[in-house]
Each structure stands twice: as C-alpha cells, then as structure tokens.
Amino acid sequence: MSSSLHHRTIHWFRKDLRITDNTGLRHASEISDDVIPFYSLSTWKNHHNWTGAPRQQFLCECLESLDANLRSIGSQLIIRHGSAFEEITKLIEQSDATAITFNRDGDPFGRAEEQQLEEFCRDRGIACLGFIDAVMHSADEVLKSDGTPYRVYTPYSKAWKKLDKAKARGRLRALTMPQDIESEELPTLDHWEISLPEEYQHTTLGGEKEARKRMKRALDGIVQDYKNTRNTPHGITTSRLGQDLRHGTISIRELYGKVEHILNSTTSSSVRESAGTFINELAWREFYMQILVHYPHVYDQPFNEKYKGLWWSEAEVAFERWCQGKTGFPIVDAGIRELRATGFMHNRLRMIVAMFLTKDLHIHWRRGEAFFMQWLLDGEIASNNGGWQWSAGTGADAAPYFRIQNPWSQTKRYAADGEYIKQWVPELANCDSKLFLDPPKDGSPIADDYPLPMVDHSEERERTLAIFKQNAE
Template identity: 45%
Template sequence: MRGLNNPPVLHWFRRDLRLHDNPALQSAHRRHEGRMLPVYIQSAWRGSHPWTGPARQAALCASLAALEQSLQAAGTRLTIRRGGAVEELRRLLEETGARELYFNRSPDPWGRELEERVEAMARQIGAQVHPFHEVTALPPETVRTGSGEAFRVFTPFARAWLKHEIPAPLPAPGRFAPPPPRLRTLPLPTLADWDLPAPPVVALTGEPAALRRLETFLSGPVSRYAAERDIPSLEATSRLSVDLRWGTLSIRLAVQRCREALAAARSAEARTGVQKFLDELIWREFYMALLWRWPNVLEEEFQAEYRHLQWQPNPAALERWKAGATGFPIVDAGMRQLAATGWMHNRVRMIVAMFLTKDLHIDWREGEAHFLQSLADGEAASNNGGWQWSASTGADAAPYFRIQNPWSQSARFDPEGLYIRAWVPELRGLPPALLHMPPSAPLVPGYPRPIVDHARERAVALELYRRR
C-alpha cells in the first residue's frame, strides 16, 4: 500500500508510553481530529546492550502492552516495526503517505542524535516534524541563573525551579480513527526479541498502574516519606521511578498532584513528606538539565580536576561487587536486591556506589554501566548524577574527603538488620550487631570475609584524590 488518499499523521512513541498529558500525541490528535497513527519502533540489537538490560526491557514490554490496550479501547492500535528508527519511520511515512511526524524529545545525547537523523530524513522526503517536550516538568533549558547559565548546584536550581509555573497536564485524547487497513504491524515485543533472559521480577507497570501508584502514595504513605525514606527495609518510597523512566506517568501530573496534596495536607508531617517528595522530583529535573547542558558527563568527570584520577581496575573485585559477595553485608544486600528485582533502595545505591569508588577504587563508569544494565528504572541522567555524586566528581557532589563508612551506614539505616537479612539469607540467624562491624572470624560458613579493610582503603582513597 502506498500513499493513502486521506493520509494520517504519525505519532512516534518513544519513552512517553501514555495517553494522559502527552503533548506531541495531544497536538497531533487535536490538529488532525484523531486521524493519526501511533507507531513504535522496536530496536533490533541482540544479546546485550551498554545501557539497558532485561529488567528495563521487561518494563518496556509491559508498558507497551498496556499502551496497546488503551489505544485499542480508543479505537486504534499501536503499529510496531523493528529496526533503525530512521529507516522504519521513513518506510512508514512512505507507506501511509503521511506528511507529518509528531514526537517528544529525548533527554539524552543518544536520543538527541537519533532525532537529528530522523529530522534530516524527514526534510529529505519533504515531511514536517513536530517535536515536543515532556520528559521533565520544565524544558531543560528553562531554569537558568541570573546570567543565563545552567545551574551547577542543586539548591539554587531548586529555588529557581520552584518559581516557574508548570503547565497544567493535558487530558488524554478522545477517540482515534482506525489504522489504515492492511498496514503491516508486528506483535508486541517480548524479551526473546532481544535474546534477553526473563528477569526474576517484572515491575507492574503501564499507564493505569502508574496512575494508581501515584494516587496510592499521595493518599497516605507520603506522610511518612520524610521520616522513613532512608530506611531500606521499609516500603517507604513511591516506586515511581520506572513509571517516570518509560513515561507511563507524566512528571507534570506528578508535580500537580503534589501541589494539590500540599494544599490539602492536614498535618505538618504530611506537608513535610510531600515537600521532600517534590524535592526528589526536582533532583530528577536537575540531573536532566545537567545532562542536557553537559552531555560529556556520560564520558568524563563533570569536574575537570578529577579527570585524571588513578582508578585501580580490579575485575575480580568488580565481579564480587556485582554478585553481592564482598563480605560487607549492607553492600551485598543491595547488590542482591538489584539482581533479584531490578531496583535498589536509594540509600543503598549511595552506599554501594561509594563502596565501589572509595573502598575498591574502581572507576565509577563500571558501576554506572552495571546499574544501567540491571535497573528497571535505568535513567542516564539520574544514574550518572548519582554515580558522579558518589565518586565526588559530579556537579554538586559529595566532597571527596567525606567518605561514608559502610559499617556505620548499615548500623544507622538498618539497625536491626532487617534489610540485610531479607537479601542475604545466610546471615539471618546472626544478632544485628555482628552485621555492622568487621568480623574477627567468618560470620557463617560460605559467607566471604570482607574483601577490604575499610579504614585502610579510606586512607588510600584520600591519597588518590589528593594526588589527582
């Protein structure tokens, strides 16, 4: 089929897998009275990928399946193709005769580079592109210092961010025209398409689940968020990161609902909880704005003075860290939670990241890549921000001389050892105190002795950073 008489326009779904508050989708729908074709181009790599893995791809599959259901309920379907986005979109434009392509922009340099190629292709064949922005509540270049620069420090960024008005979320579009008859589509993606193994746990995701998760969190648990968000044994955080990663939840809706919750809050505790939660969403905005302005942070340290640190490659230690076999119970618990669920508690992400860089002296890029390949919420900007924070090389990072002690961190945030025991079952029978100090003898048969002496490695790290 070539060039339909009354051609639709295309909406290219990418990481905006929802109908509510989707600016590109809404505009295409409104301007063309529902005569639009929603498309998804599935990537064609196989086996392994430097910045994703089974957990995140499984969340993608589940989100696409939910999107397909919503689209069918609205009278259309998702047209799926597999391959390079430039070639596949070109083919779809030609097959349908569509002359307009709508999409939302990506926040990372790989996505931006792809957009440039798609835009060049569209120009070449005389099609119009309509890019929009949705991944952050404010487009990444909006929040600027008095002199028009991007911010390098979180607190003034947050203060300036809060002064901006966030556009109200858009409603989901109404009915869609059906897809052109006989237009080829592929089945919904599965992990087998990328030759990926099934992850042990698949996050319950997709737009309806994301909206429910937001409402449930704001209707109660958020009141305890400020007090309990650092305790990894509690389910005290929102678990919205995967939803924000795949865009099954709009960040503008999340911010709007926070503001409404703030206005309705009846206790100081509830107010503090919502404010703290909003603060975390602003950290996400901050890291996105940093990556937008300084995409080189994916390659090198933000702070130039730390670009020549003498990292100490150690494949055996790196493997033990990944496997959760370092002999530091809190570190091992975190790494095992990551392997088993594709998610790790934020406090523990900081502990394991600082451990890799300051105790093992391994390049933060190794940890950054492992996280992206293991997390369901793997997000280039927040992940890089978190890693460079922990390595003390980032924009607004932990000072290098403030090295967290993994033993005291676990005593402080997991005093009863509930989190450790949940993820390191061989330590279940031990009294909590033994979990938070270097053991004088093996704790239990089969559990390794600590891979390093923290006090000694702390001194080594200080020396490495001083000599930089």
C-alpha cells in the same frame, strides 16, 4: 471535507508509553484526521551495555499495555523493528503522513535521533513537531540570570520551583487511524534473544494501569510521610515510581500536580514538609537531566574535569564480587541482591554500594554505572550518571570528594534492626543483627557460607583521600 491541518500524522512513541496527558500524542490528535501510533523496536541481540532482561521485560509489558489502551480508544500500536529514523522514513512513504509528533528526550542518543529526523523532514516539507513532555521544565528553561546553566542543585531547585508549572490534561478519549498499516507482533524477550536471570523475582509489572496503582499508593500514604520514611531501605518507603517516570507510563505533570495539591491543601506541617521533600526529588531528576544536556561530556568523563586523570583499579575479581553481592559487607551485599532480585534498589543503598565500589574498591564509576543500567528497571542515563558521579566524588556536588560514607556507620544509621539485610542475604537470616554493625572482631566470618569483609574500610578511605589529593592540588 476535513477541517484538520493534516490528513495523517505519525506519533513516535519513545519514553512516553501512555495515553493519559501525553503532550505529543494529544497534539497529533488535534491536528490530524488520522494518527499512526508508532514504536520502533531495537534489534541488538544477546547483550547490551545499557540495558538488560529485567528492563526489557518491563518495556514489553509497557508496550502491551499501551497497545491495549490504544485499542480501547479505537486505535492500535504499530511496531516496526529497526532504527527509529529508518522505520519512520519508510512509514512516511507507506502512509503518506505529512506530520510527525514526538516528545523530546534529553539523552544524547535520543537527541541525535531527533536531529536526524528533523533534518529529513525539513528537506521533505514534512511537519516535525517535538514537545517538552517528560519534564516540568526543559534544560533551557532553568538558567542562571546570566543565561548559563546551573552546576549546583540547590540554586537550580530554587529557580525550578519558582517557575509556573503546566497542568496535566486528561486521558485521550478517541483516536482514529488508517486501516492499511501493518504492524509487527508485540515483543517478548525472545526478540533480543535474552531471558530473565534466575534470581529475578519479577514483582514489578509495567504499563499505565500498574503505574497508576503505584501512583495512588504513593499519594495516599508514602508521599505524606516521606520525610520520615525515605531513608529507610526496608519495606516500601518511597514512591517506587522511578520506572514509571522513566518509561513515561505516568505523566510528570499529573504526579507533580497531585503532590502540589497535597502540599497546598493539608493543615499538617509534617505532611507539607513531606510533600515538599518529595517535590525536591522530582527537581533532582530534572537537575541531572539538564546536566546531561548542558554538559554532555559527563556521559564518559568526570563532570568535574579536574579529575580526568584519576587512577582507577582494574581488579576484576573484586568487581565480580561486588556485582554478585559477595563483598562480606552485609549492607552492600543486601543492596546488590535486592537489585538483582527486583530491578530496584533504594536510593540510600545506591549511594552506599556506589561509594563502596568507587572509594573502597577504587573501581571506575563507569563500570558500576553500566552494571546498574543492566539491572535497574528505572535505569536512566541522566540520573544514573548523576548518582554515580556524585557518589564517586567526580560529579555535580557542592560537597567535596572527602565525603566518604562508612558502610558500617550507614548500617547503624539506616538499617540497624538487620531486617533489610536478612531479607536479601539469606546466609545471614539467622545471625544476630548486631554482627552487621561492625567488621567481625575475632577475624572469623559471621556465618558459615558468608565471606569476611574483602577490604578494611579505614585503610581504603585513606587511599581514596590520597588518590584525590594528587589530582585536586
């Protein structure tokens, strides 16, 4: 006789594509004889506004790795095509499962799916168990003393840091599953009828093993010198773990625990400061996640509702030039080209190109947000929306809208040696780097096949101030 609570439990994989320290999966293995590891694959074709071929390719690699890892412990991934809700309800019937586990997802689509499933299970007497796994602290755990959510990062992060932190559990060693459950094949991009763009170099691979290599590289070096390197866009100067946290191929508890260990065990004040700064970034991630949960209107409206009626330009040609990295501002073009070549853009560049789109071209942040979602491997609604609204001046920011970064001064401050620009904008590879620091003085292009700056930053800055002032008063 089995002593388990359940005979069969479905674990619904979502943004938790790992077997190490996976809260919901571990729980399923503890309460059940058999666990059915399940993933539902979206069925849209050709185009999706919130994802693109690079991230779908990364997802395919994560699923392949997850399946291989599950096989190594006696199981396998069961894949079905269709909406998660419908496929899970079918699987319940086919498998006679009496319980479902999943890790909670804070974005509006994820939460709607969870609610639908929870209602269904309640009606059928099926145990439906959702876990906090993607964050150190859920949105309802970090609240002001009066029980309301934070709107500003600094007090949020202070409260976040004070809370006790859960420790990581290890890798699952064994998992048993029923033999009679059929799976679709692991996907390739053909499933969505899409292919990788020509310029995409496909250098970042998905899966738990690759993620762990990146985590080791970050902990061995980058995290320890982070305060000095984090604002330099050239080279690998940040952890590059965004896509792994996004897809759950590393556990946030494991990453946090390892960084905290560096912080507590070092005798170097510089290393301590670096590790502390890195932890602040992990808190930023959770700050934006709780904003999306508590203020869901940010999904398509300004966080700061005062700016609802703000005027935005519909200049299509200008938007297209920005998307192609052909604005004539070398730093902006380098950022966009890096994104299109690698699926990554350094945080400093994300701010520069986002401010340029919204405050120099006056184009709506939602258009930039969607473009980023199509190209970023780490594309995540909460952080992306938070970053875009912060840059546009409509978001959760303690500083007011007149924080307008000047792309030329930003170049002088963070990329003055020209290396970053030359790497990503080949037309400029043979230019004197000094030419990247100011608009061309004689009014002629700095290279034959490179355009003149498409706007005058000082003029557009004044225009932005005027637009905001109208709504602020």
